[in-house]
């Protein structure tokens with residue numbers, strides 16, 4: 001008898017063995033999706049291995065197969081295992097992170113009708129039976145299986161999904177809306193004026209058709225020998241409203257209709273689709289990168305802000321496409337709607353696919369399907385622009401991965417497992433696919449720069465801005481001195497206000513930056529110092545002016561603003577600190593004529609509000625933009641002359657060994673937004689510690705300097721890149737249990753790992769949603785076997801968790817925590 005080990009979407013560390021029934025003999029291959037039953041529930045699993053070793057337990061049969069061919073490639077499976085091993089999670093957790101839910105149908109998913117127009121769609125009797133049932137009401141797959149007694153129900157549903165008739169998912173309220181748009185272009189076969197003339201002659205008696213063709217020509221600003229403008233299907237029909245004429249023209253192979261996944265940024269921005277010639281400095285960087293790629297699989301492009309890294313990426317991408325290879329372009333989440341992305345799409349058109357968090361499950365599934373097996377008439381994507389989870393997509397022919405803004409911590413997944421860093425995982429993925437990796441940034445992470453300096457990665461430095469635009473002038477505004485002299489105007493230093501006024505007078509725009517991590521606005525009793533805190537978490541509540549509430553940013557708990565202090569009865573309850581909301585309000589008082597807007601998580605809840613704000617700023621309707629990290633990335637505004645950084649203190653006082661590195665990165669990145677074109681920009685940083693060394697490096701734009709300073713500190717205090725960290729978090733609802741367990745675990749690990757075990761200690765927020773937490777930190781110097789240490793940690797944790805009541809305690813491993 002033959003058996004198959006199956007990966008299931010379950011957080012259990014082992015694979016499940018099923019036997020292969022007679023009827024499926026010879027049809028099961030590794031990487032294939034199959035259907036199996038676990039405790040009477042259906043799951044889609046992935047075949048890992050086929051063998052003949054009968055397990056000790058009785059095995060069940062594989063119920064059915066979903067695909068005839070493997071769905072997950074051999075390299076992908078290897079990659080999954082690497083993630084599970086390295087980041088200390090289970091293969092099932094990797095599987096769940098990798099595949100969108102609709103590609104791993106489960107009994108609990110709901111099936112609903114997607115299209116009521118069944119005209120011309122051929123259905124099998126099994127399929128018809130399902131349709132008849134869900135016409136009246138949505139049902140789960142498990143229910144449909146019981147009702148129809150169809151053992152192949154998942155296969156039936158998969159077929160219906162592929163025919164476009166039904167959809168499945170947990171999220172039925174969010175039905176599918178395609179976000180592709182149809183475009184029209186001239187068939188490439190018509191490549192000369194002569195041929196075109198002939199066509200017009202042939203259309204002389206089809207007036208509608210020739211009108212439509214003419215309308216296309218005019219919309220496309222068409223002429224031979226230069227690229228035509230892209231013409232939207234709907235714009236064309238707006239000019240000549242005759243779908244039948246368009247159909248006739250496409251049937252005759254004169255016009256072609258094609259689809260493009262659209263991104264709503266930049267629809268109203270003019271984005272050039274031409275490939276620019278590189279400047280000499282860019283050309284040199286490009287040549288160095290190509291040269292280094294002959295010997296190194298990873299190269300770091302350290303190019304200052306505005307040096308034109310995007311243009312270099314475009315060249316590298318183009319080169320890969322010419323060789324028939326695919327490219328993965330990774331971006332941090334906050335940059336996915338940036339102008340860079342619009343630019344790449346303008347250049348590469350429908351070769352580009354997107355993969356990011358605003359896509360719904362089905363849109364994700366479509367990207368998968370299209371990469372896995374090009375749908376009829378669709379070529380597979382050549383370029384995927386995506387956020388961290390895009391590393392799981394099924395590339396078949398990957399040549400290059402670009403990790404833009406490689407220093408960003410959004411590449412790290414915090415919750416749930418796998419807690420991977422997409423930058424580091426991308427390097428492993430490239431290795432498995434024989435591809436290259438380009439890391440790009442103006443402010444490399446210390447770990448990456450160290451690897452580049454010590455020769456592990458290639459290093460290319462681009463130190464010149466495009467058109468030699470000067471870097472901005474950076475001025476420190478000493479808030480301590482100013483408040484001693486009673487010169488502060490609320491939260492603003494007079495120097496900052498003066499400069500804003502000047503900028504506005506000159507018709508320029510201003511960006512005001514405030515770190516999200518900085519203290520959020522909270523309330524405090526002026527008499528006794530009482531601060532309202534969350535009932536469930538160990539944090540103070542954040543004040544939200546719009547609905548006059550105090551809200552917990554960890555769990556969402558909210559209360560009305562108290563009028564009276566519950567501790568001392570005082571009525572003097574005041575707002576402390578300042579968030580973006582407060583900055584916006586206060587600025588409105590100082591600059592009543594200016595149009596001031598906010599760009600942060602709260603102001604961009606709506607699906608397209610982010611783009612709307614960006615476009616309004618771009619077009620000059622907004623004079624001052626107040627924002628968080630969102631304003632730091634990928635925005636290239638031509639009219640910004642001033643950037644204000646409001647709470648630099650909170651950046652440098654943050655209790656973390658990476659605080660200095662992050663403070664530098666943030667300040668340099670935000671500064672890069674000032675004066676990109678035209679005159680020199682100016683940056684004003686408000687701080688009460690102007691003597692702090694980090695400002696010196698920011699003002700001099702001295703990356704090398706700050707790197708030396710930080711790397712020495714890291715060496716002295718044994719932090720990465722000189723050590724590797726593993727953070728173990730212990731969580732439970734009872735504080736005493738957390739204490740006992742974490743102490744026992746730390747002491748046990750210390751027996752093996754000695755001084756390398758630190759803690760347990762409380763994290764800065766010790767209770768979240770009523771769960772207490774304690775952390776143990778493992779610091780491993782170079783040369784220690786990671787595999788061995790991870791084994792010890794896993795075995796000992798499991799052993800202790802099996803004791804007494806400890807099995808309910810949650811233990812989380814985080815390798816390379818950020």
Ligand code: ADP
Nearest residue numbers: 276277278279305306307308309310311466636
């Ligand atoms: P970076 O990502 O390095 O900060 P960008 O790639 O955003 O810089 O480039 C900054 C600006 O300079 C952009 O507006 C870009 O269009 C322009 N630019 C850069 N290089 C060129 C080039 N070779 N030709 C034309 N424009 C360029």
Ligand code: ZN
Nearest residue numbers: 525528565568
């Ligand atoms: Zn009080």
Ligand code: ZN
Nearest residue numbers: 534537552555
């Ligand atoms: Zn809370």
